[in-house]
Amino acid sequence: MKKINFSLLAATFALALFFNTSCASMFEGSSQKGNLDKARKAQNSAWNRMQKYGDTDAEVLKLYNQAIKELKKCIADNNKNTADAYHNLGIIYYMGPKSLQDYSVALDYLFSAMEIYENDKKKNVDLLSECYYRVGIVLYRMGDYYGAFDFLKKASALSVRFSGDEAQIYWLGLGVEQDLPKAMVIYRKAALAGRDLWANIYGLDYQIKEYIKGNFDNEGMYLCMDYINAKTMGESKETWVSILKQSADLNWPPAQVDYWIYCRDSEPAKGLPYLKKAADAKFTPAYFHMGYLYQMGFKQVKINYQEAAKWYEKAAVEGYPLAQNNLAILYFNNDISAARGVSNKEMAYYWWSIASDQGLAIATQNKAKAKALEEDYRPPMSAYEDAIRVLNSVSSIINASAKIYNSVNKSKVQGYVPPSNNTQQTAQSNTSTSSSSSSSSSSSSRSSSSSVSSRDSKPSESPCLSCLNGKCRNCGGAGSLKCYLCNGTGKSKAGATCYNCTKGIKKCGVCYGSGKCSRCKGTGKV
Numbered sequence: 125m126k127k128i129n130f131s132l133l134a135a136t137f138a139l140a141l142f143f144n145t146s147c148a149s150m151f152e153g154s155s156q157k158g159n160l161d162k163a164r165k166a167q168n169s170a171w172n173r174m175q176k177y178g179d180t181d182a183e184v185l186k187l188y189n190q191a192i193k194e195l196k197k198c199i200a201d202n203n204k205n206t207a208d209a210y211h212n213l214g215i216i217y218y219m220g221p222k223s224l225q226d227y228s229v230a231l232d233y234l235f236s237a238m239e240i241y242e243n244d245k246k247k248n249v250d251l252l253s254e255c256y257y258r259v260g261i262v263l264y265r266m267g268d269y270y271g272a273f274d275f276l277k278k279a280s281a282l283s284v285r286f287s288g289d290e291a292q293i294y295w296l297g298l299g300v301e302q303d304l305p306k307a308m309v310i311y312r313k314a315a316l317a318g319r320d321l322w323a324n325i326y327g328l329d330y331q332i333k334e335y336i337k338g339n340f341d342n343e344g345m346y347l348c349m350d351y352i353n354a355k356t357m358g359e360s361k362e363t364w365v366s367i368l369k370q371s372a373d374l375n376w377p378p379a380q381v382d383y384w385i386y387c388r389d390s391e392p393a394k395g396l397p398y399l400k401k402a403a404d405a406k407f408t409p410a411y412f413h414m415g416y417l418y419q420m421g422f423k424q425v426k427i428n429y430q431e432a433a434k435w436y437e438k439a440a441v442e443g444y445p446l447a448q449n450n451l452a453i454l455y456f457n458n459d460i461s462a463a464r465g466v467s468n469k470e471m472a473y474y475w476w477s478i479a480s481d482q483g484l485a486i487a488t489q490n491k492a493k494a495k496a497l498e499e500d501y502r503p504p505m506s507a508y509e510d511a512i513r514v515l516n517s518v519s520s521i522i523n524a525s526a527k528i529y530n531s532v533n534k535s536k537v538q539g540y541v542p543p544s545n546n547t548q549q550t551a552q553s554n555t556s557t558s559s560s561s562s563s564s565s566s567s568s569s570r571s572s573s574s575s576v577s578s579r580d581s582k583p584s585e586s587p588c589l590s591c592l593n594g595k596c597r598n599c600g601g602a603g604s605l606k607c608y609l610c611n612g613t614g615k616s617k618a619g620a621t622c623y624n625c626t627k628g629i630k631k632c633g634v635c636y637g638s639g640k641c642s643r644c645k646g647t648g649k650v
Contacts (some may be wrong), residue, residue, distance in 0.1 A: 156197070157197065157198075157201050157203070158194050158195065158196070158197030158198030158199070158200065158201050158203075158205070158209065159194055159197075159198075160194075160195075160198055160205040160208055160209060160212075162194050163190075163191045163194035163195045163198065163209070163212065164191075164212065166187045166188070166190040166191040166194065167187075167188070167191040167212060167215075167216065169187050170184050170187035170188045170191060170220070171219075173187065174220075174221065179220070179221035179222055179223070180221070180223075184221060185221060185223065185224075188216060188220050188221065188224060191212070191216065192213065192216060195209040195212055195213050195216075196209075196213070199213075206240065207236075207237045207240035207241055207244075207251070208237070208251070210233045210234070210236040210237035210240070211233070211234065211237035211251070211254075211255055211258070213230075213233040214230045214231070214232075214233035214234035214237060214258060214262075215230075215258060216230075217229045217230035217233065218230035218258070218261070218262050218265070218358070219358075227262050227265060227266050228611055230262050231259065231262055231263075234255060234258050234259050234262065235259070237255050238252070238255045238256070238259065241255055249282050249283065250283065252282060253278075253279045253282035253283035253285075253286060254279070254283075254286075256275045256276070256278040256279035256282065256286075257275070257276065257279035257286045257289060259275045260272045260273075260274075260275035260276035260278075260279060260289065261276075261289070261356070263275060264276075264298075264356060264357070265356075265357050265358050267599075267605055267632075268299075268605065268630060269293070269298040269299025269300075270299045270630075270631075271299075272293065272298075272299055273290075273293050273298070273299035273300045276289045276290045276293055277290050280310070280314075284313060284314055284317040285314065285317060285318070285319060286314075287310050287311075287313050287314035287317070287319075288310075288311060288314040288315075288319055288321045288324065290310055291306075291307045291308075291310035291311040291314065291321075291324070292307070292324075292352065292356070294306050294307035294310065295307040295328060295349075295352075296349060296352065296353060298353075304328060304331070304332055305332075307328060308325060308328050308329065308332075311324050311325045311328065312325055315445075316445075316482075316483040316484060316485065317485070318485060318486075320446075322409060322412070322444060322445070322446055323378065323381055323382065323385075323409040326378070326407070326408050326409045326444070327348075327377075327378030327381075327409070330377060330378055330407060331345060331378075342374075342376065343374055344371045344372075344374030344375060344376030344379060345371075345376055347367055347368075347370050347371035347374065347376070347379070348368070348371040348376050348378055348379040348382075350367050350371075351364050351367040351368040351371060351379065351382070354367055365386060368382055368383050368386065369383055372398050375401065375405070377401075377402040377405045377407035377410060378402075378407070378409075380398040380399065380401055380402040380405075380407075380410070381398075381399065381402050381407065381409050381410050381413060383395055383398050384396065384398050384399035384402075384410075384413060385413070388422065392422045392423050392424065392425070393423065393424055396417075396425075399413055399414065399417070400414075403435075408438075408439050408442045408443075408444050409439070409444070411435050411436070411438040411439035411442070411444070411447065412435070412436065412439040412444050412446060412447045412450075414435035415432045415433070415434075415435035415436035415438075415439065415447060415450065415451075416432070416450070417432075417435075418431040418432035418435065419432035419436075419450065419454070429454055429459040429460050430460060432450075432454065433451060433454050433459075433460045436448075436450055436451040436454070437451060440475060440478075443482070445479045445482045445483075445484040445487065446479075446484070448475045448476070448478050448479035448482075448484075448487065449475070449476065449479045449484060449486055449487045449490065451475050452471070452472040452473075452474075452475035452476040452479070452487070452490065453472070453490070455468045455469070455471040455472040455475070456468065456469060456472035456490075473491065476488075476490050476491035477491060593648045594640060594641055594644060594645075594646040594647055594648040595639065595640065595641065595646075596632060596638070596639055596640060596641055599632035599639060601639040601640070602632070602639055603631065603632055603637045603638055603639035604629045604630060604631055604632055604637065605629070605630050605631075605632055606628060606629065606630075607625035607628050607629065607630050611628075612628040612629070613628055614626075614627045614628035
């Protein structure tokens with residue numbers, strides 16, 4: 125019998141085991157498919173961590189790269205998740221860390237997703253509308269306001285949850301003629317669908333009223349619009365918070381309320397003085413947030429339902445639907461007591477009815493809780509009778525000044541023509557408005573109105589803060605920008621002529637090709 129060489133046998137077995145393991149690993153790696161859920165989990169974790177630790181955190185970058193790797197595997201598989209993978213990659217490349225941000229790459233992925241969504245026989249309206257919205261925001265950040273408006277309008281048409289972004293474009297007058305009343309109507313539509321945009325609605329209403337009073341040169345207002353623009357442009361938190369605080373320090377109530385909202389959860393003591401100033405200025409959203417402050421209780425502020433009701437009632441009588449709803453909740457939960465002879469449930473039903481009549485969905489749902497109450501009940505209290513009178517028409521409070529403003533002539537180029545002194549008097553006396561010689565316009569960071577002029581006064585000669593020595597801040601005076609789709613080449617990836625531009629160039633959406641600041645007409649002075 126031959127001797128068995130155990131050493132040789134062991135070596136052979138080890139080699140075979142290594143070979144089989146290596147092959148198995150190799151084939152396993154090549155057949156591994158992308159996992160969309162795994163990618164989304166990493167992406168969401170990265171986003172949440174980035175909000176806390178910043179975009180230079182090593183773990184944030186690691187998680188985003190994991191998500192990118194997994195999403196690209198999904199695309200390589202070309203399976204049912206391909207469109208969603210394109211979509212999520214687009215989001216990462218415009219919302220992720222600065223080191224990853226590339227708007228051109230983001231657009232490529234988003235357009236790929238959009239094409240699949242559009243051609244899908246079972247059109248998913250939610251995904252398609254969100255994709256339109258994402259494209260619109262990326263174009264906005266690239267300075268193509270024409271393109272941004274087109275896609276944001278498409279998103280708004282498909283889903284009301286994106287209507288607020290379309291309204292903002294009308295408010296700022298970027299890529300479209302500024303139309304404040306139209307912005308207000310769209311904002312309200314989105315707010316009634318559930319988006320918390322009431323502060324925007326009342327902020328816009330406040331601005332229109334200031335225009336009617338002739339207050340066109342309020343720097344606080346322009347800084348507030350700068351803040352809105354900077355936030356949408358994806359500027360750093362430090363940048364837009366700084367602009368917001370400057371506006372609040374200049375006593376612009378809409379900015380003061382927004383600054384309170386920013387400080388509320390982390391530094392309420394820092395933001396509370398600004399909220400109180402806005403309330404002193406009789407800015408309706410400030411009443412609502414004062415009520416919410418006392419209803420919920422925050423650091424250094426104890427829950428006080430009576431105080432909450434006092435502030436909510438101020439806002440409710442002014443037509444603020446959320447305040448009406450929350451006041452009803454306080455009554456329904458017996459946190460406060462109604463006047464003698466009126467039950468708490470009757471008061472809850474009363475305020476839910478008014479909010480519901482304005483179209484607030486949550487109030488309609490809450491109203492169902494008190495459906496057993498009499499439908500024709502009316503409280504015999506004068507303050508509430510006044511509320512009924514004021515709120516008889518849904519748009520009576522919010523759109524009153526907008527209706528006046530609608531009658532003022534518009535500039536043929538863009539923006540509103542602010543009312544002259546004569547126009548203001550006739551508007552306030554409910555007679556027909558007269559034409560004004562002043563014009564208004566927008567810039568990339570400020571949608572501003574020109575100084576008021578009249579027969580007895582001359583335009584001020586202060587430096588224009590909306591431009592760079594008379595040059596458009598968006599294009600630097602060139603009047604045009606490089607096309608975002610073809611990156612200025614004038615050709616598509618397939619070699620065809622780019623449909624989005626003329627030889628790689630697009631007209632600037634802020635100065636409309638003139639290269640001049642349209643507020644000061646290129647003079648650098650207003």
